[in-house]
Amino acid sequence: MGETLYDKIWGTHVVLTAEDGTSLVYIDRQMIHEVTSPQAFEGLRLAGRRPWRPKANLAVADHNVPTKDRKLGISDPISRLQVETLEKNCAEFGISVFSMADSRQGIVHVVGPEQGFTLPGITLVCGDSHTSTHGALGALAFGIGTSEVEHVLATQCLWLKKSKNMLIRVNGRLGPGVTAKDLVLSVIGKIGTAGGTGYTVEFAGEAISALSIEGRMTVCNMAIEAGARAGLVAVDENTIRYLEGRPLAPKGKLWDQAVAAWLALRSDEDAQFDRVVEINAWEIEPQVTWGTSPEMVAPVTGVVPDPAREPDPVRRKGMERALEYMDLKPGTPIQEIYLDKVFIGSCTNSRIEDLRAAASVIKGRKIASNIKQALVVPGSGQVKAQAEAEGLDKIFRAAGFEWRDPGCSMCLAMNADRLDPGERCASTSNRNFEGRQGFGGRTHLVSPTMAAAAALAGHFVDVRSF
Amino acid sequence: MQAFKRLTSQVIPLDRANVDTDAIIPKQFLKSIRRTGFGPFLFDEWRYLDRGEPDMDCSHRPKNPDFVLNRPEYQGGQILLTRENFGCGSSREHAPWALYDYGIRVIIAPSFADIFYNNCFKNGLLPIVLEGKAVDRLFQEVGPGYALSVDLAAQTITKPDGTVLYFTIDPARKRRLLEGLDDIALTLEHADEIRAFEEQRRKEAPWLYVT
Numbered sequence: 001m002g003e004t005l006y007d008k009i010w011g012t013h014v015v016l017t018a019e020d021g022t023s024l025v026y027i028d029r030q031m032i033h034e035v036t037s038p039q040a041f042e043g044l045r046l047a048g049r050r051p052w053r054p055k056a057n058l059a060v061a062d063h064n065v066p067t068k069d070r071k072l073g074i075s076d077p078i079s080r081l082q083v084e085t086l087e088k089n090c091a092e093f094g095i096s097v098f099s100m101a102d103s104r105q106g107i108v109h110v111v112g113p114e115q116g117f118t119l120p121g122i123t124l125v126c127g128d129s130h131t132s133t134h135g136a137l138g139a140l141a142f143g144i145g146t147s148e149v150e151h152v153l154a155t156q157c158l159w160l161k162k163s164k165n166m167l168i169r170v171n172g173r174l175g176p177g178v179t180a181k182d183l184v185l186s187v188i189g190k191i192g193t194a195g196g197t198g199y200t201v202e203f204a205g206e207a208i209s210a211l212s213i214e215g216r217m218t219v220c221n222m223a224i225e226a227g228a229r230a231g232l233v234a235v236d237e238n239t240i241r242y243l244e245g246r247p248l249a250p251k252g253k254l255w256d257q258a259v260a261a262w263l264a265l266r267s268d269e270d271a272q273f274d275r276v277v278e279i280n281a282w283e284i285e286p287q288v289t290w291g292t293s294p295e296m297v298a299p300v301t302g303v304v305p306d307p308a309r310e311p312d313p314v315r316r317k318g319m320e321r322a323l324e325y326m327d328l329k330p331g332t333p334i335q336e337i338y339l340d341k342v343f344i345g346s347c348t349n350s351r352i353e354d355l356r357a358a359a360s361v362i363k364g365r366k367i368a369s370n371i372k373q374a375l376v377v378p379g380s381g382q383v384k385a386q387a388e389a390e391g392l393d394k395i396f397r398a399a400g401f402e403w404r405d406p407g408c409s410m411c412l413a414m415n416a417d418r419l420d421p422g423e424r425c426a427s428t429s430n431r432n433f434e435g436r437q438g439f440g441g442r443t444h445l446v447s448p449t450m451a452a453a454a455a456l457a458g459h460f461v462d463v464r465s466f
Numbered sequence: 467m468q469a470f471k472r473l474t475s476q477v478i479p480l481d482r483a484n485v486d487t488d489a490i491i492p493k494q495f496l497k498s499i500r501r502t503g504f505g506p507f508l509f510d511e512w513r514y515l516d517r518g519e520p521d522m523d524c525s526h527r528p529k530n531p532d533f534v535l536n537r538p539e540y541q542g543g544q545i546l547l548t549r550e551n552f553g554c555g556s557s558r559e560h561a562p563w564a565l566y567d568y569g570i571r572v573i574i575a576p577s578f579a580d581i582f583y584n585n586c587f588k589n590g591l592l593p594i595v596l597e598g599k600a601v602d603r604l605f606q607e608v609g610p611g612y613a614l615s616v617d618l619a620a621q622t623i624t625k626p627d628g629t630v631l632y633f634t635i636d637p638a639r640k641r642r643l644l645e646g647l648d649d650i651a652l653t654l655e656h657a658d659e660i661r662a663f664e665e666q667r668r669k670e671a672p673w674l675y676v677t
Contacts, residue, residue, distance in 0.1 A: 012670070015663040016656065020638040024656060026663055028674055036558060038499035047650070052660075064497065078497040078520055085499050122674065129557040129581055143581055145559035146501075147588035147649070155653045157660055161636065193484055194551040197580055227554065229580050250673035258673040293484050314483050314549055321482070414493045421517075433488040433555060439517040 002268025028122035032059035034086040036127030040150035041089040052156040054094040067404035106380025109133040109347035116246025136216035138235040166199040170207035177464035180215035181447035185287035196228030207281035214353040234266035291322035306330035346411035349428035350379030361452035367400040368458030468590030469646030476543035486555035505567030539610035553582025
């Protein structure tokens with residue numbers, strides 16, 4: 001019987017399997033950020049341990065960093081302490097860190113692939129659930145808690161039980177104006193936020209092959225919003241082209257050797273999956289979430305659903321709570337939802353392709369008068385520099401957007417970028433949970449082009465006819 | 467790590483599905499570099515009427531009287547009863563730290579999000595998966611004075627009327643939790659095997675070892 005891509009990567013990383021079926025799995029690389037690592041380093045210190053292989057780690061501060069006036073440093077003393085603690089810990093334990101002033105600084109999940117730290121066929125972890133992003137390059141990548149960050153630092157391994165295999169096959173092509181973000185939101189709407197729990201999900205099919213690596217990252221990024229710790233896409237020529245010449249990618253003879261190995265990283269024809277979900281790409285419309293869970297999503301042509309029509313009582317109650325929190329009435333057309341703020345950024349949608357797409361909608365136009373603030377936060381210093389070289393920053397600024405420095409920013413509002421209570425935001429991020437973007441804030445998840453169009457119109461519009 | 471063996475305690479019913487880690491412990495509290503002190507901020511946005519900030523003295527903050535943790539009859543409860551997909555969202559271990567710091571030791575739900583479930587076992591918290599119908603029944607029965615006895619070694623939950631429910635749990639996780647074992651020390655017993663594996667991997671994928 002053939003193997004899935006997940007089976008293959010798993011198989012090449014098992015150090016040993018205990019009698020109870022748990023395996024000690026070797027972790028090739030770990031990314032570290034300031035929020036989930038201080039207690040891990042403290043644990044090492046208290047136990048008198050050193051990292052197993054310091055060079056297997058790369059650290060960057062992203063969650064807490066300010067996105068403007070960086071020269072002034074971090075004004076919030078608690079955030080500043082956390083970022084300084086990361087740098088001190090990395091110095092003490094011999095780990096590479098991109099500091100806030102480094103042009104390579106950015107969101108971990110943008111930086112890893114961009115630097116070629118993420119490579120096909122590796123196991124990669126980070127104390128962050130959106131580590132699933134890196135699966136777009138054919139790496140087995142997943143989020144872990146702080147105890148496991150410490151465990152990986154100390155042993156370069158994790159105890160794991162193998163997940164089940166799920167295949168999400170996206171047939172045909174996405175229509176014009178429909179993006180990777182719409183694709184993944186529609187998948188989550190279909191299988192639910194717990195649909196992928198216990199699985200590693202491989203995304204395949206014509207629509208996935210047709211996506212750029214950036215687009216695949218958007219899809220894998222949100223695998224966790226469907227409950228799957230890891231998302232995967234098979235390696236193809238796009239993957240190889242994306243990686244060639246990246247600073248940490250192999251060079252010369254090693255590159256050739258690596259490429260030969262990487263091109264075998266795909267599921268066998270006769271591989272068995274525990275669950276297969278088929279999606280038709282051409283049926284997907286631009287998506288907008290209306291509730292407080294990513295599965296609460298509707299096409300832009302649709303309306304806010306009516307909880308009264310939901311037969312399951314627990315789900316009905318969840319919908320009622322969500323509508324109350326979101327201050328929305330059942331039956332309201334999605335396109336009549338007016339907005340206060342727009343956020344283009346996050347590890348889901350802050351790469352150069354995302355910024356190009358948003359800028360193409362915005363070019364020569366102005367944001368609507370009801371929009372109090374519109375932010376563009378590039379995913380990394382490299383993305384920012386590239387966008388500026390292409391003049392995208394001028395397009396955004398001329399339209400009334402603020403052009404910021406890289407970080408997680410308003411995706412989770414740990415820094416100063418946030419919603420005030422009651423404010424409504426079109427956001428290209430990944431979570432619309434209560435309070436996620438600020439206490440009492442209301443988040444609608446959309447693609448970069450949908451966010452851009454909403455900023456111009458002041459309410460949601462169908463970007464396909466905008 | 468703290469071990470967990472058995473416990474008899476009042477049950478706190480939190481009748482919501484998809485309780486996410488942002489709800490369990492909002493992001494502003496993640497700025498701490500410690501593992502403790504999160505308990506007062508557990509479910510902060512549901513529990514208090516004002517906006518919480520790190521290092522606040524919570525004793526004077528306005529409480530939401532409708533939220534279950536604020537009801538006098540559930541004070542001191544150590545077993546949380548909740549719905550599907552508890553702990554979804556981020557990987558923040560601050561979520562189990564906050565639950566533990568508040569005093570919760572057992573969480574009963576029909577399902578948990580993977581990363582959260584895994585994180586519980588690293589922190590002396592026992593997440594128990596029960597069938598949806600059993601959870602429905604517990605929700606019908608629970609109220610002031612309703613206590614359950616949880617015995618990890620026997621994998622049982624005993625109701626006030628003496629009815630016993632059995633739950634399943636991975637044997638490795640059970641053993642580690644019962645004994646409160648240090649995972650890293652256990653793994654380092656395999657250091658030679660890890661080194662041998664690494665040598666092999668260095669030969670098979672030498673490009674991973676140049677930087």
